[in-house]
Amino acid sequence: MSSAEHFLELIQRSKRGKFKIYIGMSAGVGKTYRMLQEAHSLLKHDVDIKIGYIEPHLRAETIALVEGIPAIPRKSIFYKGKYLEEMDLQAIINDHPDIVIVDELAHTNVEGSANKKRWQDVLQILEAGINVISAVNIQHIESLNESVKNIIGIEVTERVPDKILALADEVVNIDLTGDELIARLKEGKIYPADKIEISLQNFFKSDHILQLRELALKEVATHVEKKVETEVTKPLNVRPEKFLACISSNEKTAKSVIRKTARLASYYNSRWTVLYVQIPKENPDKIALDKQRFLINNLNFAQEMGAKVVQKKGHNIAETISEYVQENQITTVCIGKPQLNFIQELFRLSWFHNFVNKMMSKKVDIIILS
Structure with missing residues (x-):
């Protein structure tokens, strides 16, 4: 980044509104x-x-607190035969409180809204x-x-990228013990009877x-650590972490590698890159349409x-990964665990061994994500 670009970024950052997130x-x-x-x-x-x-x-305590706070009217969007209310983005910007x-x-907006997601x-x-304040x-x-899916057994479909939390100037955890939360539930303060x-x-x-409580506490603690790190001057001889997630056209493995590398980069408050190497058999005219679609979706993700x-x-x-690592001063390479049978492993073991040795010689860490 040039000095002019850096200065422009500082100006834009100063004009941006402050962002506070309550998390639970x-x-x-x-x-x-x-x-x-x-x-x-x-x-x-x-x-x-x-x-x-x-x-x-429909929580009585919450409804009572709404009274007395000015509100910007919502807008109605006609969708599938009925009107649904959504936040009026343009009205907020025009009003400019x-x-x-x-x-x-994490809300998904009704089709026809300016953006797909509320974030x-x-x-x-x-x-x-x-x-x-959100x-x-x-x-x-x-x-x-x-991690959440492993805990609760279902996949949460409405999600917020980690970069949104990283943008927050303040993240506050609203913490209750498990007993306190269950007591609130039984008292009808969360859901109807x-x-x-x-x-x-x-x-x-x-x-x-x-x-889930442990995850929330860790998330806020990590945010605080990153905030301290960014505000404290680091020694000039410390090499900044730069993560490289290497993905293939395999849908599930690629998405998992992206998620886990994002988590690592977020923890270390580091820049990260996702690299896809297109080999000849995956040229646009040769790759299967479903694989191509999965790949595009994962790159967008x-x-x-x-x-x-x-x-x-x-x-x-x-070789392509090695070249990119060297040219871009990558410190950590993240790859998915190969889904190979025994014969494939025998054939591929040598190149992987060479790759690991090459990374070690460059003092680059390799993380194999399962």
Whole structure:
């Protein structure tokens, strides 16, 4: 990056609104409630704060707190035979309050909205110079998707890229013990009476809550560590971490490598790249259409997660990766565990051994992600 580009980035960053995220282990911990409490406190100090979107979930305590806070009217979108209400992005930008509250950060907007996801709306609001207070549950963080699925047994479909959390100026964890959360559920403070028992048998199991709580606490701790690191001057002789995720056209392996590398890069507050080496048999006119579609989706997914995406052509994947590593001063290469049978392993063991030796000679770490 040139000095002019760096200066421009500093200017743009100073114009961007500040971003605060309340995070919690699950629904019902009090994220929305806390945002509204903060809004009332700011109103007492004559701050121009408005509600852009709040989802009270029919909770009496939350609904009561909405009273007295100015709100920007939602817009109605006609979809599949009925009108649905969505946050009015343009109205917020036109109104331009000092601070806007935007709940449900992971929400998927109705078809016909300006953006597909609400977090994309938030980015536009921030770029307009408006400060945002928002909220999200830990299970909606993209790089934690597989961990959450292993805990609760289902895949969460509405997700927020890690880069959105990285953009936040402040991340606050709303923490409750498992017993406190379950007590709130049983008292009807989270879901209606007819949903309490089924919730206790599924998502709100004690072991689920304990593990999700741990994830939330770790996430906020990591954010604080990164904030400290960025604000403390590092010694000049420290080599910055640069991660390289090497993917193939294999859909599931590639997506897993992208997610896990994103997590590592996020932890180390580092830049990362996703590299796909196109070998001759995967030229556009030869690759199977389904593989091509999966590949395009994964490359788009990587960009959404905050990676720099690079595609290179080469006859030898290992050589092409090695060249890229050397040219771009990569410190860590992340690859998926090869899905090979015994015979394939015998044939490929030699090139992999050579590749590892080459990386070691360059003092580059290799992480094999399963």
